[in-house]
Amino acid sequence: MYLKLTTTIFGIVISLVTSSYFLNSFYSKFFIENFSKTKHINLYTPEPQNSHNQLQENEENKSSVNHQINSVIKPEDKIRFEQIIQYSKTNNLKKKPVGEVMSAIAQQFLGTPYQVNLLDQSDQERLIISLTQFDCFLFIETVLALTRGIKQEDQHFNHFQERVMEQRYRDGEMNGYCSRLHYFSEWIRDNEKKKTIIDITSKLGGIVMNKNLNFMSKNRHLYPRLINSDKNYQCIQNMENNLKYMKIHYLPTSQIRSIEHLLKPGDIIGVATEIKGLDVSHTGLITKVSQEKVSLIHASPSGEVTIASDLARYVSNVPSAQGILVARPLIQKSNMHNLEQTQK
Numbered sequence: 001m002y003l004k005l006t007t008t009i010f011g012i013v014i015s016l017v018t019s020s021y022f023l024n025s026f027y028s029k030f031f032i033e034n035f036s037k038t039k040h041i042n043l044y045t046p047e048p049q050n051s052h053n054q055l056q057e058n059e060e061n062k063s064s065v066n067h068q069i070n071s072v073i074k075p076e077d078k079i080r081f082e083q084i085i086q087y088s089k090t091n092n093l094k095k096k097p098v099g100e101v102m103s104a105i106a107q108q109f110l111g112t113p114y115q116v117n118l119l120d121q122s123d124q125e126r127l128i129i130s131l132t133q134f135d136c137f138l139f140i141e142t143v144l145a146l147t148r149g150i151k152q153e154d155q156h157f158n159h160f161q162e163r164v165m166e167q168r169y170r171d172g173e174m175n176g177y178c179s180r181l182h183y184f185s186e187w188i189r190d191n192e193k194k195k196t197i198i199d200i201t202s203k204l205g206g207i208v209m210n211k212n213l214n215f216m217s218k219n220r221h222l223y224p225r226l227i228n229s230d231k232n233y234q235c236i237q238n239m240e241n242n243l244k245y246m247k248i249h250y251l252p253t254s255q256i257r258s259i260e261h262l263l264k265p266g267d268i269i270g271v272a273t274e275i276k277g278l279d280v281s282h283t284g285l286i287t288k289v290s291q292e293k294v295s296l297i298h299a300s301p302s303g304e305v306t307i308a309s310d311l312a313r314y315v316s317n318v319p320s321a322q323g324i325l326v327a328r329p330l331i332q333k334s335n336m337h338n339l340e341q342t343q344k
Contacts, residue, residue: 099266215277
């Protein structure tokens with residue numbers, strides 16, 4: 001019976017891993033999270049009266065910018081953006097530490113639906129922007145881009161798009177499917193070079209993960225963009241070869257309790273996995289730190305953005321989890337077109 005159950009679960013898992021952001025859907029069908037199902041209040045402010053005028057102004061610039069970066073945006077996502085910006089103004093978030101801004105913005109998305117495969121809706125690589133549905137990685141990526149704009153006092157939607165592209169693609173350039181940062185540990189390394197985050201896992205006592213990242217090439221049949229393109233497949237193989245000597249640190253699950261007091265709101269968490277060829281299976285953000293426990297906000301495969309009240313317990317219940325990676329957000333001193341950067 002155990003063998004039959006294991007085989008069934010494995011079959012469900014493999015059928016789920018079909019997008020390039022495989023970590024977002026890996027265990028969504030069978031993982032039942034260990035946290036309270038109590039309802040959370042979404043505190044975002046109602047749509048401001050002048051939002052339609054602001055959107056109209058943005059629309060005047062939409063065609064040229066969208067054409068340049070080949071983005072996909074829905075009207076409801078632009079409206080949601082304006083609501084978040086209004087909330088940040090009302091609460092004067094620009095004056096608060098970057099981590100607190102990350103946490104506050106993340107909580108405005110509580111209850112937002114979870115959706116897999118958002119970035120792979122067409123054969124052509126396009127910049128997908130979504131503030132009304134998320135997978136686990138798109139959630140933290142969006143919150144980080146919003147936070148950077150708020151701290152820079154840059155409220156232009158077009159610049160928000162550019163920040164998302166900068167974070168999502170290798171060296172900030174969208175140049176096809178392979179230019180996307182598919183492995184979370186490479187996303188950390190690339191964004192650390194851009195000074196949008198800093199990897200603090202090793203400083204927390206993390207150990208080296210001895211693993212070759214080759215899950216995508218070894219499971220080509222799970223990725224339509226690889227099945228249908230030898231060019232993409234070869235490029236992914238080359239990318240994985242380039243990552244062969246990248247040093248990845250993770251903090252074992254058994255050590256999370258001992259370092260929780262060192263975590264801060266807004267810290268980005270990746271759940272390290274034992275799955276062969278894969279580094280991370282889920283992501284989220286620290287939203288509350290107390291003497292007793294640390295909370296994690298994340299786009300959950302169970303259906304929506306929610307809060308797991310106990311990080312250590314949560315990770316211990318994630319299938320195949322072996323620990324966490326931790327990155328801390330940084331800010332840029334001025335707008336994104338000025339390369340002078342600093343840490344709050």
